[in-house]
Amino acid sequence: MGLEQMIPSLLGDGFITTQVNKLIAWGRRNSIWPYPFGTACCAIEMMATLNSRYDLSRFGAEVIRFSPRQSDLLIVSGRVTLKMMPVLTEIYQQMGEPKWVISMGACASTGGVFNTYPQVQGVDQFIPVDVYIPGCPPRPESLIDAVLKIQQIIDGQAERHEFTRPAAAEAKA
Amino acid sequence: MSGQPAPAAKPPEKKLPPTHDAHQPSRRVLEENAVDHELIRSRLGDRVLGIETAFKQTVLKAAPEHVVDVLRCLRDDPALKFEMLTDITAVDNMRREDFEPARRFTVVYVVYSVAHKKRVRVEVSVPEQDPRVPSAAPVFKGAPWIEREVFDMFGIIFDGHPDLRRVLLPDYYEHFPLRKDYPLTGRGERDNFVRAEELE
Ligand code: SF4
Numbered sequence: 001m002g003l004e005q006m007i008p009s010l011l012g013d014g015f016i017t018t019q020v021n022k023l024i025a026w027g028r029r030n031s032i033w034p035y036p037f038g039t040a041c042c043a044i045e046m047m048a049t050l051n052s053r054y055d056l057s058r059f060g061a062e063v064i065r066f067s068p069r070q071s072d073l074l075i076v077s078g079r080v081t082l083k084m085m086p087v088l089t090e091i092y093q094q095m096g097e098p099k100w101v102i103s104m105g106a107c108a109s110t111g112g113v114f115n116t117y118p119q120v121q122g123v124d125q126f127i128p129v130d131v132y133i134p135g136c137p138p139r140p141e142s143l144i145d146a147v148l149k150i151q152q153i154i155d156g157q158a159e160r161h162e163f164t165r166p167a168a169a170e171a172k173a
Numbered sequence: 174m175s176g177q178p179a180p181a182a183k184p185p186e187k188k189l190p191p192t193h194d195a196h197q198p199s200r201r202v203l204e205e206n207a208v209d210h211e212l213i214r215s216r217l218g219d220r221v222l223g224i225e226t227a228f229k230q231t232v233l234k235a236a237p238e239h240v241v242d243v244l245r246c247l248r249d250d251p252a253l254k255f256e257m258l259t260d261i262t263a264v265d266n267m268r269r270e271d272f273e274p275a276r277r278f279t280v281v282y283v284v285y286s287v288a289h290k291k292r293v294r295v296e297v298s299v300p301e302q303d304p305r306v307p308s309a310a311p312v313f314k315g316a317p318w319i320e321r322e323v324f325d326m327f328g329i330i331f332d333g334h335p336d337l338r339r340v341l342l343p344d345y346y347e348h349f350p351l352r353k354d355y356p357l358t359g360r361g362e363r364d365n366f367v368r369a370e371e372l373e
Contacts, residue, residue, distance in 0.1 A: 082366075083342065089366065115358055117356070117359030117360075117362065118359070121364070125364070125368075126366045126367070127369045
């Protein structure tokens, strides 16, 4: 059966049936606005991912915002020092719910090879992280995969009727 | 098991390329960097405590109270003309065999003469208690920035400095991380932030 034969039956009367949750999740999933927190070499790889060759806009996540208030995905790509950590926490807090965080690369996830006094050993100690990307630096395909994982998370949250982050809700309670 | 294994065949000897003339200038520069001791002695007199040439580089020793004078003379004397302050840094001698608390830190000034293509280092010993040297700001305009970094990392106080604050580390930092008694992974500063959820 050809798809074109189904279209009239689906759209003929101007109606589709779905759940509000799923519709919202569909919108959120396909229009992620990332905030690039690029502090080191991993950020170069993030830029490559956004460029035409890897083209993150195929997944709806190309609208990079430099204001945390306009974005819903924080990509921490690079080393975070003790002078930078309060800044990162503040940026995270300024993002409106719902929000998701990708920790890109060995440094953001664990401190990497920099086990020294100014180097935060993994940003997940201080902000919640949804997806970790291993690698030093991770390839653009890995970042694309992480964005797809975030999309799965958004879908899963919609199915479970979760619209705030569980950790945040617990902390408030 | 019969005797020794046969000796491995010798790899063919690598033929080294002939020494390029391109290498020569850099070697020559290193050699010419050393400065004539007598010249320095005649200009600076007994403000210099000692003078030696090691690894083709000339090192002067000076007392803290004379260092600004020495730098000014090195800069202004027409026969010396060390007009460019390359760097100021410090050394923590704590782990050396001949360590004594009265000479815990060495502040090192590196100055370069563009006219004569020469370089000297000026070394000043400062004690563990109250490590102080006068600021080189009156002689070199760029000195305050470098001195702030030395203060940030070693805690050496530069008297007369126009604005002695930390420059790399945050202002609330309490320690001087390049001192040898400071642990490499810090004293917990990097682990002591509040989690974002607790702030909400
Ligand atoms: S993980 Fe590697 S590439 Fe990424 S910021 Fe650290 S050192 Fe750089």
